[in-house]
Amino acid sequence: MSDDVTLTIDDIQVTVPAGTTLLKAAEQAGIDNIPTICYHDYCTSNGLCRMCVVEVEGSRTLVPSCVGKVSAGMKVHTRTPRVERSRRTILEMLNSAVDLSDAPEIQEFMTEYAADRERLPGARPREHPVLDDNPMYVRDYSKCILCWRCVQVCAEDAQYTYAINFSGRGFQTQIDTFFQKPMLETTCVFCGQCVAVCPTGALKPKRQWLLEQGASIDEVMDMTRSERRRKKPRIEAGE
Amino acid sequence: MPELDLTPLRSILAEYAPKGRPGLIPALHAAQAIYGYLPQPVAAEVGRTLGVPLAEVYGVIDFYAMFYREPVVKTVVHVCDDPACAIAGAESVYNMLTYEYSQEASGAPSAITVERAPCLGLCEHAPALMVKGIQRGKVNHNGNGHLIEEIGEKPYGIIAGDISYLTANCGKRRATSLEEYVASGGYQSLKKALGMAPAAIIAEVKASGLVGRGGAAFPTGLKWEGAANAPGEPKYVVCNADEAEPGTFKDRVLMEEDPQRILEGLIIAAYAVGAHQGVIFIRGEYTNAFQIMGKAVAQARQAGFIGKNILGSGYDFDVELFRSAGAYICGEETALFEAVEGKRGFPRMKPPFPTTNGLFNKPTAINNVETLCNVPLILSLGAAEYRKIGTEKSPGPKLFCLSGDVERPGLYEVPFGIPIRHLIYDLGGGIRTGRKLQAILFGGAAGAFATEKDLDVRMSFEDLRAAGLPLGSGVVTVFDETRDLRAVLLRLARFFAEESCGKCYPCQLGTQRQYEITQRVASSEMLAGDNARLSDIAWTMTDASLCGLGQTAASAVMSAMKIWPEMFVESHP
Ligand SMILES: Cc1cc2nc3c(=O)[nH]c(=O)nc-3n(C[C@H](O)[C@H](O)[C@H](O)COP(=O)(O)O)c2cc1C
Ligand code: SF4
Ligand code: SF4
Ligand code: FES
Numbered sequence: 001m002s003d004d005v006t007l008t009i010d011d012i013q014v015t016v017p018a019g020t021t022l023l024k025a026a027e028q029a030g031i032d033n034i035p036t037i038c039y040h041d042y043c044t045s046n047g048l049c050r051m052c053v054v055e056v057e058g059s060r061t062l063v064p065s066c067v068g069k070v071s072a073g074m075k076v077h078t079r080t081p082r083v084e085r086s087r088r089t090i091l092e093m094l095n096s097a098v099d100l101s102d103a104p105e106i107q108e109f110m111t112e113y114a115a116d117r118e119r120l121p122g123a124r125p126r127e128h129p130v131l132d133d134n135p136m137y138v139r140d141y142s143k144c145i146l147c148w149r150c151v152q153v154c155a156e157d158a159q160y161t162y163a164i165n166f167s168g169r170g171f172q173t174q175i176d177t178f179f180q181k182p183m184l185e186t187t188c189v190f191c192g193q194c195v196a197v198c199p200t201g202a203l204k205p206k207r208q209w210l211l212e213q214g215a216s217i218d219e220v221m222d223m224t225r226s227e228r229r230r231k232k233p234r235i236e237a238g239e
Numbered sequence: 240m241p242e243l244d245l246t247p248l249r250s251i252l253a254e255y256a257p258k259g260r261p262g263l264i265p266a267l268h269a270a271q272a273i274y275g276y277l278p279q280p281v282a283a284e285v286g287r288t289l290g291v292p293l294a295e296v297y298g299v300i301d302f303y304a305m306f307y308r309e310p311v312v313k314t315v316v317h318v319c320d321d322p323a324c325a326i327a328g329a330e331s332v333y334n335m336l337t338y339e340y341s342q343e344a345s346g347a348p349s350a351i352t353v354e355r356a357p358c359l360g361l362c363e364h365a366p367a368l369m370v371k372g373i374q375r376g377k378v379n380h381n382g383n384g385h386l387i388e389e390i391g392e393k394p395y396g397i398i399a400g401d402i403s404y405l406t407a408n409c410g411k412r413r414a415t416s417l418e419e420y421v422a423s424g425g426y427q428s429l430k431k432a433l434g435m436a437p438a439a440i441i442a443e444v445k446a447s448g449l450v451g452r453g454g455a456a457f458p459t460g461l462k463w464e465g466a467a468n469a470p471g472e473p474k475y476v477v478c479n480a481d482e483a484e485p486g487t488f489k490d491r492v493l494m495e496e497d498p499q500r501i502l503e504g505l506i507i508a509a510y511a512v513g514a515h516q517g518v519i520f521i522r523g524e525y526t527n528a529f530q531i532m533g534k535a536v537a538q539a540r541q542a543g544f545i546g547k548n549i550l551g552s553g554y555d556f557d558v559e560l561f562r563s564a565g566a567y568i569c570g571e572e573t574a575l576f577e578a579v580e581g582k583r584g585f586p587r588m589k590p591p592f593p594t595t596n597g598l599f600n601k602p603t604a605i606n607n608v609e610t611l612c613n614v615p616l617i618l619s620l621g622a623a624e625y626r627k628i629g630t631e632k633s634p635g636p637k638l639f640c641l642s643g644d645v646e647r648p649g650l651y652e653v654p655f656g657i658p659i660r661h662l663i664y665d666l667g668g669g670i671r672t673g674r675k676l677q678a679i680l681f682g683g684a685a686g687a688f689a690t691e692k693d694l695d696v697r698m699s700f701e702d703l704r705a706a707g708l709p710l711g712s713g714v715v716t717v718f719d720e721t722r723d724l725r726a727v728l729l730r731l732a733r734f735f736a737e738e739s740c741g742k743c744y745p746c747q748l749g750t751q752r753q754y755e756i757t758q759r760v761a762s763s764e765m766l767a768g769d770n771a772r773l774s775d776i777a778w779t780m781t782d783a784s785l786c787g788l789g790q791t792a793a794s795a796v797m798s799a800m801k802i803w804p805e806m807f808v809e810s811h812p
Contacts, residue, residue, distance in 0.1 A: 050743055093745075170740065179279045
């Protein structure tokens with residue numbers, strides 16, 4: 001990437017190396033309030049959440065800034081009514097589907113974009129039982145926003161373990177193991193990278209989860225220790 | 240559970256193993272043909288043999304509607320219930336079959352399961368169904384006591400129109416043979432092409448003004464030029480025969496009745512872009528077309544039109560058929576590549592485009608079946624003569640799939656630019672049983688509605704665009720005055736909710752929410768604020784979705800809201 005590219009973002013002129021994303025170019029122009037949900041500095045960007053969309057003059061649709069690249073003479077607007085409408089509606093739809101109580105960043109976006117938390121009456125949520133099937137972490141996919149980070153760090157983005165993938169499609173998509181096997185029966189090596197990148201508390205360290213359930217520190221130590229000794233864990237404790 | 244015998248699986252897997260991951264979907268098809276479904280040990284064996292992580296094998300199985308991970312009965316009947324079949328009585332067919340053939344009615348265990356299916360591409364024979372891959376049409380006219388495989392009629396192409404360039408060999412009630420195709424002048428264009436420089440062919444196609452018939456209307460010559468000039472080897476050509484847009488059946492008819500024309504177009508495309516390998520990607524439900532295309536390829540290979548040193552030119556080209564497995568999204572070109580590579584059909588981000596980063600990340604020219612059928616015609620007539628068909632800005636012949644409440648549903652070949660009225664009234668015989676026209680759905684599920692006042696709009700890209708109507712893949716579904724369009728909208732909304740791949744949020748969430756609100760529209764139970772909700776969701780899907788599915792998922796609903804606001808009354812507080 002040899003050449004530099006000059007473009008205008010919200011009337012500010014910036015010059016960045018060719019191949020830079022609009023998100024990074026905007027940051028360089030001092031615009032650091034483009035909201036992102038699925039984007040992570042150390043994961044492959046797939047342009048999933050579309051929260052980062054911006055208006056590019058001449059483009060039929062909005063452009064996701066986390067993956068959209070700069071080009072010379074581009075005129076970009078990061079906060080127009082069109083952009084706000086999409087961002088607000090995405091937040092309202094997401095909130096109607098997923099338990100976002102453990103996702104403080106998304107909560108802040110909802111306030112900033114005046115998203116109505118009751119906007120979609122009668123909307124079917126994505127509800128799943130809590131999966132407590134190993135001594136290291138608990139999976140609560142009712143809180144999963146399908147950002148794909150866990151799948152990616154488990155695969156080519158970090159670990160090359162390939163323990164998890166997807167089941168279903170569309171609204172019914174879920175992070176899943178081979179034939180829904182409990183984690184101990186998968187290739188999972190319990191590296192914990194998925195837990196570390198999960199932005200919504202869908203993946204949580206077992207001890208933290210037990211504490212939140214009201215267990216005392218001693219009880220937690222007891223439980224996780226004895227569980228680790230056991231070979232086969234239960235599949236769906238939940239309670 | 241008795242131990243599964245994996246011996247037959249192991250022997251067939253030997254064939255797919257060298258392919259690795261791209262062998263996954265073909266291997267799963269083959270495995271399911273043995274066991275009837277894909278139980279865990281079978282899926283695991285396939286994954287291990289092909290070197291695909293098990294979680295990803297599972298992800299693929301669960302993405303495609305035609306793969307089952309639970310046992311199914313031997314005979315699955317798929318009853319189409321998308322608009323054309325729905326208005327022809329699909330629901331009563333479904334009920335009749337469930338009553339007559341399934342276990343719920345008789346109490347005895349039955350070998351038959353009846354399922355609802357998205358458009359089977361048999362709209363001109365509505366109501367239609369498929370029994371173990373066998374197509375049957377007009378199934379409401381009989382049923383009683385028949386063998387399930389013999390219910391209704393065998394559907395043959397119904398071909399008509401003002402011209403017959405693309406459909407010249409169709410209407411025989413069988414596939415045109417290689418000999419017949421050659422006798423009618425077939426493969427002369429390939430001979431001519433092989434004597435030309437690739438760049439000269441591309442120039443001719445550019446001069447013809449041919450644009451893609453798969454829905455996106457991209458100039459074909461420009462696409463070929465892009466792939467030809469892109470760095471990277473090998474290059475690929477792909478024929479997109481995944482036809483699944485509700486209301487579309489043109490590509491099925493072309494494959495079933497004149498397969499060699501498609502091959503000739505594809506070989507010329509390959510030569511023009513410098514590809515030596517091609518893939519014909521066929522919708523999973525189109526088993527008949529798949530067999531016919533397979534035979535056609537074998538015959539063309541034997542006759543020296545495909546293979547090494549084609550017609551002594553020194554040019555080599557071979558082609559593989561790929562059978563998809565039940566996912567509308569795989570018609571989207573990049574999702575199609577993912578499927579061929581053995582993955583879930585998630586569309587990729589564009590740019591980069593297929594011409595530079597296509598199949599296996601290599602330069603690829605992908606074209607629709609009908610687009611490719613225009614290619615031999617362009618070379619035989621010459622671009623100038625070809626342009627005399629159609630209008631100045633939309634040259635060439637066009638196939639329209641006419642279905643719904645018309646006297647004569649069928650596949651109509653016409654020059655671009657005829658008025659809608661001519662198609663529906665002069666050619667199609669007008670509205671059935673003398674009723675009045677209520678609406679025309681243009682472009683399929685991803686399309687928009689037209690009414691009486693649009694009848695004189697000429698069907699060309701430029702005129703339709705001016706009238707706000709998408710040409711799409713050439714779907715024209717007609718609804719008479721008695722039809723409840725809200726029920727039609729509900730079906731379309733359900734279609735998108737079922738077919739969204741789930742990758743990007745606007746469509747993953749929006750198609751579901753649109754479906755829920757449309758349910759309230761259809762049952763006259765709209766809540767205060769539903770119109771605003773529906774249009775926010777519609778705009779967000781259109782404006783912010785990753786691919787064309789989400790970007791058009793609200794198109795029909797939005798056009799209905801504009802034309803018939805009275806259908807969207809918020810009757811509940
Ligand atoms: C959701 C979706 C489904 C599509 N389905 C098909 C299809 O079944 N057949 C097809 O030829 N093109 C389909 N397309 C368009 C293809 O992406 C692509 O534009 C086309 O194959 C290019 O060929 P053409 O230029 O000859 O039209 C679809 C696009 C989208 C977004
Ligand atoms: S579990 Fe967490 S990291 Fe994985 S997709 Fe869901 S929200 Fe993202
Ligand atoms: S628009 Fe729909 S089909 Fe396309 S990538 Fe997004 S979720 Fe998938
Ligand atoms: S942050 Fe850009 S699409 Fe999610």
